[in-house]
Amino acid sequence: MSNTHQTQNKRYVLYLGVMLLVLFIGQQARAEDDEALSLEPIVVSASALKVDTPTQETPKSVSVITEEELQLHAPQKLDETLRYTSGVTSQPYGSDNDTDWFKIRGFDAATYLDGNRLFRDGYYTWLLEPYGLEQVEVVKGSSSILFGESPPGGAVNAVQKKPSDIPHGEIRLQAGTNNHKAVSFDVSDSINEDGTMRVRVVGMFKDEDGELDGTENTRHYIAPSLTIDATEKTHLTLMATLLKDDGVPTNPFFPAAGTLINSPHGTIDPSTNLGEPDYDKYERTQISLGYLLEHELNKVWTVSQNFNYGYNKLFLRSSYAFPNSNPSSTTVSRGIVFRDGENKSFTVDNKAVAKWETNRMKHTALMGIDLQYHKTEGDEQDNYAFGTINPYHPVYGSYTPLDPANNIDRDITKSQASAYSQYQLKLDEKWVGIVGGRYDWVKTKNISEKNSQDEARTDKEFSFNTGLMYLADNGLSPYVSYSQSFEVLSTIDPTTGELYKPLEGEQIEVGVKYTPDFMDGYINVALFDITQKNALVTNPSTFVATQTGEVTSQGIEIEGVGQITKSFKLTANYTFTDAKTDDTGGKGTKQAGLIPRHTASAWLDYDATDIGLAGLTIGNGIRYIGESKDSPASSDLTVPSATLWDAMVAYEIDKNWGVQLNVNNILDRVYIASSDYYCYYGQSRSALLSVNYHW
Template identity: 30%
Template sequence: MKYPFPAQYRVIALAMAAMHSGLPMADTETTPDGITQLEKVVVTASTYRNTASKTALPPEKTPQGISTVTEEQFKNKGAASVSQALRYTPGVNTELRGGGATRMDQYTIRGFTNFQNFYDGLQIHYNNSFIQPQIDPAAIAQIEVFKGPTSVLYGGMPPGGMVNIIARQPSSNNYDSIELATGSHNRKEATFQSTGAIAGNDELSYTFTSLAREKDSQIDSIKDERYMVAGGVDWQISDRTLLNMNLYHQKDPEAGVFTGVPATGSVLPSAHGSFDRDTFMGDKNWNDYDRDVTLLGYKLSHTFNDNWSFLQNTRFMDAKALQKLIYENPQAPINPDGRTIYRVAQLNDEKLQSFTIDNQLSGMINTGSLTHNVLAGFDYQRLKTYVYNSIGLVSSIDLLNPDNDQVDPNTPLIYNPYQKYDLTLYQNGIYLQDQILVDQWVMLAGLRYDNIRSDQTGITEVVKPLSNKVRQNNLSGRLGVLYTMSNGLSPFASYAEGFEAVPGSDRRGKAYEPSTSKQWEAGIKYAPETSDTVLTLSTFRITKDNVLTKDPSGGTYDQIQAGQIQSKGFEIEATSQVNHQLLLDASVTFQDVEFTKDNAGLTGKTPSWVPEKKATLWLSYFGDSGLLRGTEIGGGVRYIGEAVLDVATADKVPSYSLVDMSINSDLGEYSPGLEGTSLNLSVTNLFNKRYYSCYDQRTCFIGAERTVKTSVNYEF
């Protein structure tokens, strides 16, 4: 949404506050002195809040980094997961486990690894083992990436930022579509979407999405299979009250592989040559991943008057996963022949249930020339998980001549539980935010107090009793300021704090404290009224303290909180409608991430999975005449810079560049009989470039090979 500058900025404050209260923009009247005044306000409720502020403040007016990826953008680029949808997002390094291991959405944001996604503003709980619900793109309206520490609004999170997945919302506008897709790896896929009023009643509306997909993995003989239903119902109880009930259910009977290959023979040269692209160290008879996830929630929005509103966002999650895999024995030495791998088999049987509720009260207060959009909130999370992990030895494998059919599925491989525990976690937070608008200034100030409790009991490492209690508290703050100029330039600066709970204790029995972080960020946002160009340039420095590191006075595995990691860099993100036919999206990322304090010899070294540079460019051409009438042709390039292979060595993972393309054609432009029908073709890694992502010397992942997807969509 765009706003007039600069004299009318006080009206913007009123409009933003109205939107946060669930109010539409009011009818306006312009006075002789150029000041726009509100004539009337019609009250309706809303359940959407922007990720970076939990208000209606748009990203270009928010004094902190945030990137948004729309459904159209990630569909055109052939994204089959949230990780793939973020390939062109600055500051985000995706697909850490390559092209075969796609069952989890994992990435680094501004240099820090993140496994914690949010769905419609609530955390999707991850049990730090193998249960991570993975929202399918078919159910997503857009994705918002909030950069830097986000704890003031969301509690414990990694300091690089967070990913908030926005679900499709109900609408009274009738819409139905069926999409059939095929392509690489024997893809068979069908998607159905529908929205509309229920029984012709505009006070009741719905959205519904279902998907069925089956395809081969990048690894021969391994399958990917998914069935998903998602939807929601909006009940406009009154002009001031809206109730949204929502559901997401996903069943993954099979989900590819989760193992890699050694660095020697992939990234590093080997006397025996390189591994094939589909090299697999596991066994087809012991490679299962069966995941079942249900998310059930509601959002209740009520506006008390033109200034004050309340939103309650609640979700219950139930998830379970059964996994069988074979991977390299981490306790065995690396075989000097560079091809023989000693292996272990693993069985994981896990369950997770969680409940989350976020209560938000917001209102507008005028104090002289200042307009305050005040937000007060309380959230609560409860997580219970059961984890059973067992391991057993299996025969070795020659990766240059692999036999992936050695295991007899009827012969027990697992003898003893390696881990068996129950974990219960409680987290509650109280937060307060003041969004202040005066003339051309936007100021944000926030404060939050968190209390975390967790209890873990069971056994680990076969026989060791496990009893781990966490009792931690943290106070986080946030400050930001942005100044809007009449030419569309908006310089900004911000400071944000974050934390992550750290379980366990040192060798003296002293419980660890939360790991804390802080970010300084400054930059310029550009969104002029007279142009369809949006640009953000930001520079940042993030420092993470209380990182666990080796205890110099203790044993081999004793740790103390004396470590520190620092990430600094800058990002450029630009979108421009060059003319009515050409759209440009571009981004550049430079980051310098290193251990600045450590007792294990890591000081000055960079963590794994963190490229120093990243650059992307995507161009879309919209045809409006001739053979290209109704056709959009898109093409892009992704450059991922050099990264460390292993934090303990000087070896590097080479940089690489990948080319993608897409064609979308509205067939109704060619024949009236095909109205509502469209054809889509997307190709990722067009030239089938071979590339890698590495965690250490033992574990590298081969990137996604060329993937073609073609689909036909019929809207009715």
């Protein structure tokens, strides 16, 4: 797409934003006062925004998955929690048992735990246990003002369960498909008489098979936390988690022949393991330790410090199949990846928030200093000649074990120091304006003695954001915003022998947030236009990636939550994403792979109390995943759309006992989730029965 075309699109979005503001201000001026119904509105806040502001009064798209929704959907992985969230492509690579996969507005997304970055270097990723979370927040679009270096599509912030003011406890037993077995507990209580010291312990043991034959995983998880109210104005929360996984990894890479396109040999079964189940191995040990310290200085100023130490040790030996360009062939070649190492990270965010009022105005000032350090070190090996296998009738054992002498050492460090500030003004309870800036200093090193590599670079980046929103009396709140992002790469450019330059992103967003007075709920509409520069483009002749590309993503998101009646609650969303890339093997600008142009979902909860069945809740959900494309540098194949049906039923037997059944993909629809040179089957039918005892 030409720069002129992009500029025209951005001007169009800005013009549209101004028109929306004028239109709704005019409508508000002409509107008559209507008698409001006695319904309390749904008020949602996101801690990732760093200031306590309802998301409906923020000129930026934010979606929140609440603890109630987590309980109803019973997700087993973080990416499963995002299936009913607008703007998110969840599990594009199918159900992977050692990695969470999701994209926001066409781009990879960063993951945070209570606002602390969970760093990722290649296969060294973090996994979060959904049972240990009280909320999941999705901040969409470029957000470097909040997080520093991060992808342009957005970020997912997971909020860990913390001690509650009201004592409670739960023990849960689960059984389900794929030999799923789990026992978990969640207990929160005071440990002194005046309740100023409260503790919570969340734990789980889980064992289950993977989607592919011969894959499995066993998880141990525990997360204690302690809150101390030192004074009425000073609060300290200590948090820790330990997660340990041990199993055989899924390798969801399938060739197009026999999956997406016809083969004379038939269709490859979705459960086929094209790796080596007796040789592949996956072990992970994760530890996080942190605290949140808050102190109210006076009626205006509040200061806080958020600290986290993360440790992630990984052993991964995972073989996989390569695609086969010949549909008549009955063999595919295989490769294998080996990683044995650990990463450590320290993050500390120091911030001060001031809130005060003058005449017709409410002011909120945010200032902070953010420090981050991340280090990954270990041995690695990639072998692209790990034998062959018949994908239609696999026979295992035809391979040569990896030779440790071929391992390569790798040492990657990233240090970030940041200063940020943001000012928010609310005028006459009608206008909300935001402006902010952040300066980041990032130093990156990538060292391998065996490869004779010792590269380092320092990047200094300034990020800017601004937004304007109008809060009309009729509940309509049009807004327009602009934000920037940058993402630091820790890999080396083979062409220059130096570290890649940061990816740079910017976003213009125009939207309307509607909180009607006749219904407990909201409807949000957002149009976005994202551009990422310095994107990697692979030369089709040399297969070397250089930074000459540009990725764009434009689209619209519509999401709504509404308590339609006392018994029915509806959550629905629709997303159109036009993601384009010029990493096409010299074919010009094409639709980017993996990202459906259209997605939609709806979930309806029914409380049967009014018909005399108190305690019974029934939920039904539909997910539509529209057509997507293979990565254009690989082929012009189209991945067909798929519609999936999910459901749940829960029954509270009495004040202590309850049962719940969740079934996803009820009809066991076999579908391809996406394609990017490889093809990936979507998750098959899963059923999960939970028995809960709570007090």
